[in-house]
Amino acid sequence: MQWPKFETGEAPLEQLVKLSxxxxxxPAFVLAGGGNxxxxxxxxxxxxxSGSPLxxxxxxxxxxxxxxxxxxxxxxxxxxxxxxxxxxxKMHVMACRSFPEKAQRPSxxxxxxxxxxxxxxxxxxxxQVNMVTCCVKGEEICRDVFGDAIVWIGSVDPGxxxxxxxxxxxxxxxxxxxxDCPRGVLMQNHGLVVCGDTPEQVKADADWVMASLTKxxxxxxLTAAFxxxxxxxxxxxxxxxxMIGPALRGLCATGENLKIVAFExxxxxxAIACGAEGKSVAAGGPxxxxxxxxxxxxxxxxxxxxxxxxxxxxxxxxxxxxxHEKATKALPSVVLVQGVGLFGIGDDLGAANTSSAMYLDAxxxxxxxxxxxxIRYLQPxxxxxxxxxxxxxxxxxxxxxxxxxxxxxxxxxxxxxAAQGFGLEISQQFVAQGGYxxxxxxxxxxxxxxxxxxxxxxxxGRAIGLxxxxxxxxxxxxxxxxxxxxxxxxDVLISNAxxxxxxxxxxxxxxxxxxxxxxxxxxxxxxxxxASHILAMQRLAKSDYWSDIIQINSxxxxxxxxxxGAYAGGKFGSIGLVESFALELVEDGIKVNAICPGNxxxxxxxxxxxxxLFVQYLNAGKVPGAKTIADVRRxxxxxxxxxxxxxxxxxxxxxxxxxxxxxxxxxxxPVTGGQVMLK
Numbered sequence: 001m002q003w004p005k006f007e008t009g010e011a012p013l014e015q016l017v018k019l020s021x022x023x024x025x026x027p028a029f030v031l032a033g034g035g036n037x038x039x040x041x042x043x044x045x046x047x048x049x050s051g052s053p054l055x056x057x058x059x060x061x062x063x064x065x066x067x068x069x070x071x072x073x074x075x076x077x078x079x080x081x082x083x084x085x086x087x088x089x090k091m092h093v094m095a096c097r098s099f100p101e102k103a104q105r106p107s108x109x110x111x112x113x114x115x116x117x118x119x120x121x122x123x124x125x126x127x128q129v130n131m132v133t134c135c136v137k138g139e140e141i142c143r144d145v146f147g148d149a150i151v152w153i154g155s156v157d158p159g160x161x162x163x164x165x166x167x168x169x170x171x172x173x174x175x176x177x178x179x180d181c182p183r184g185v186l187m188q189n190h191g192l193v194v195c196g197d198t199p200e201q202v203k204a205d206a207d208w209v210m211a212s213l214t215k216x217x218x219x220x221x222l223t224a225a226f227x228x229x230x231x232x233x234x235x236x237x238x239x240x241x242x243m244i245g246p247a248l249r250g251l252c253a254t255g256e257n258l259k260i261v262a263f264e265x266x267x268x269x270x271a272i273a274c275g276a277e278g279k280s281v282a283a284g285g286p287x288x289x290x291x292x293x294x295x296x297x298x299x300x301x302x303x304x305x306x307x308x309x310x311x312x313x314x315x316x317x318x319x320x321x322x323x324h325e326k327a328t329k330a331l332p333s334v335v336l337v338q339g340v341g342l343f344g345i346g347d348d349l350g351a352a353n354t355s356s357a358m359y360l361d362a363x364x365x366x367x368x369x370x371x372x373x374x375i376r377y378l379q380p381x382x383x384x385x386x387x388x389x390x391x392x393x394x395x396x397x398x399x400x401x402x403x404x405x406x407x408x409x410x411x412x413x414x415x416x417x418a419a420q421g422f423g424l425e426i427s428q429q430f431v432a433q434g435g436y437x438x439x440x441x442x443x444x445x446x447x448x449x450x451x452x453x454x455x456x457x458x459x460x461g462r463a464i465g466l467x468x469x470x471x472x473x474x475x476x477x478x479x480x481x482x483x484x485x486x487x488x489x490x491d492v493l494i495s496n497a498x499x500x501x502x503x504x505x506x507x508x509x510x511x512x513x514x515x516x517x518x519x520x521x522x523x524x525x526x527x528x529x530x531a532s533h534i535l536a537m538q539r540l541a542k543s544d545y546w547s548d549i550i551q552i553n554s555x556x557x558x559x560x561x562x563x564x565g566a567y568a569g570g571k572f573g574s575i576g577l578v579e580s581f582a583l584e585l586v587e588d589g590i591k592v593n594a595i596c597p598g599n600x601x602x603x604x605x606x607x608x609x610x611x612x613l614f615v616q617y618l619n620a621g622k623v624p625g626a627k628t629i630a631d632v633r634r635x636x637x638x639x640x641x642x643x644x645x646x647x648x649x650x651x652x653x654x655x656x657x658x659x660x661x662x663x664x665x666x667x668x669x670p671v672t673g674g675q676v677m678l679k
Contacts, residue, residue, distance in 0.1 A: 024054020131368025226275025250541025261488025408435030417497030419446030470523030582666030601645035
C-alpha cells in the first residue's frame, strides 16, 4: 500500500481519514469491517463508528465523543453478569456522544481509544501479530521480542473490561519504565494497538512491530503446518467441487434465494483441508471475536468419497449440515472439504468472500501459532459471549448491509454471447437489478473488460468474464466449472450466443451453413446439457427450488426467413429443443423457455458497418429496390405494427416474467412488436 501524503496544515480529521484508509485497505492489517481508529484532542475523541469499514471511511464515519464524560464512565461500576454489564455500558457510552442527534454508534472500544496517550490510535488484527497473541506462549514471546517496549493484555472481554485492564496495565507500565506510552499494545486473541501524535509515528511503530515479529517468526511453511498432505487428484477434485458448491447453495438457503458459495483452493485452504491434522485443528474453535462475527465459530468439515453419486453426496452433506446446525446453533459459513479446499458461504458474494478471507487468515494464524508453541483458542465461555453479543451482531449487520435490491436480487445468471450487443445489455440490466452475471463469450478479452466495467459501476464481484465456445462441449464444461468456483452455481442460463450468415439456399456454402447451425443449434444443446447437471444438484438440495434456462431465439424461429434459411432453421430447431428439454428437465426443477425477439436494430448484429445484417441483406438483395442501408432499415421497421425495433428493455421484461412465473415451461414467448402473432 502506498503511504498517503499528509499536507502541512491539514486538519487532523482529514489525516485520520487517510490513515484509516491506508490500514483499512491493507489485508495484512484489516479484513472485512474489523479494526478501529481514532484521533483526540484535550476535550474530544473522534472514533470510528461501529460497522464502518476503514478502507472507505470518510469524516462522517467517525463519532465525536466527549472525553470528560468518558472519564466519568471509566469510574462507574457495572454488574458482574456479562449481558447486563454490556447493556448498561452501551447505554452509558452512547450518552458520551457529543452529537447524539446524529444517531451514530461509536466503536465498542471507544474507551480504549480514550485511554491510549497519543493523539492518533490504530487498532488492527495483523496475522503476524495474532500468531503471537493466539499462541499459548504469546506473553513470553512478547517479552522476549519486545522487552519493555510493548504492553501485553491477557484474555479479557472487549469493551469496558478491556479498557479497565488497559488502564491498569498502562499505569503499571509507567511505574515500571518511567515512560508514559509503550510502542504498542498486544492483546491476547485480539490484535495490536499502536499510537502516535502524528500519522508518521503510528506507521513507524507499526512497521517496527511487524518487522520484529517477522524476524522472530521466520518463514511459516503452510504446506507442513497441519501434517502430511493428502490431496484428491485434479479430476476427482473438480467433480467434488461441481457437486458440493451447488448443493451447499441449496442446503444452506434460508429463504427463496439460494446462497452464494465461493470456492478457495489457495495455499492456506489446501493446507487445512488436505493436512492430516487439519480436521482436529479446525475443531479447536475460533481465535478472535472477528472470526466469530464474520465466519462463525466453527467450520463444517466434510469427508469426500470417491465415486459417490450426486444423490448420495447431497444426502450425506444434508445430514452434515443439519448436525452442524444442531451442534453450533448456526448454519455453516465455512465448509472444509477433505482433500479439496474451502467453500465460503453468504447471502451475497461479499459475505461469502469475507467468510473465506477471515477463515483463511485464521488458518495462517494457526499455522504460525503452532510453529511458536501451540494455538490458544478462545475459551468456550468467552466464545459463547461473543456469539450472543449484540454489539458484534450489530457491527456485522451494518458492515454487510449494502446489498442491492431489484427483480434479479441475489440471483446468478450466465449470459452467453455477452461481450457486446444484446448479450452485454442483458447482462448490464441483470446486474442493475441486483443480480450477478457471468459474461461468457468467444471474445474472452471483451467479456472480461465488460465485466470489469460492470463491477466498477455496480460493485466488486457483480460480474465476471469467461471465455467460451458454445459449440465445443469441453469449453462449455470448463466455463460452467469456473462459475461454480466463483458463485457455487447459478440460477439462470440465458443462451444468447448466436451468429448469422445470410444467403440463398441456392448459393450458401456448406461451411457457412455448418457454422450458423453449430453455434445457434448445437451451442444451445451443449449449454443446456452442461448446465443441467449443476442446476439439478441445486434442486436435489432444495426440493422447492426452480431454475431457468432461457434461449434467446428470434422471430425467425416462429416463421421462415427469406434467403436466411440456415439461421431460421437453427432457430426453428431450437424451439423443438426447448420443448423437448422442458419435458425432460422439469423433474430437476428446471424450466426451459425461449424468447423470440423482433429485430434488434441498434445492436452490432444488425448495425455493424462491415458485417451487420443491414449490410448483408443489402448485398444479398433481400430487400427489393433497396439502394442504401437506410432503405433496408426502413423496410424492416415498417413490418412491425409498433413500427420500431426490439430493445433490451422489451426482452428483459420477458426474462423476468419467465423467471417469476413458476407455472410455465416449454414456451416460445414472442417479443416482436406484433410483427409475429401467434395463433
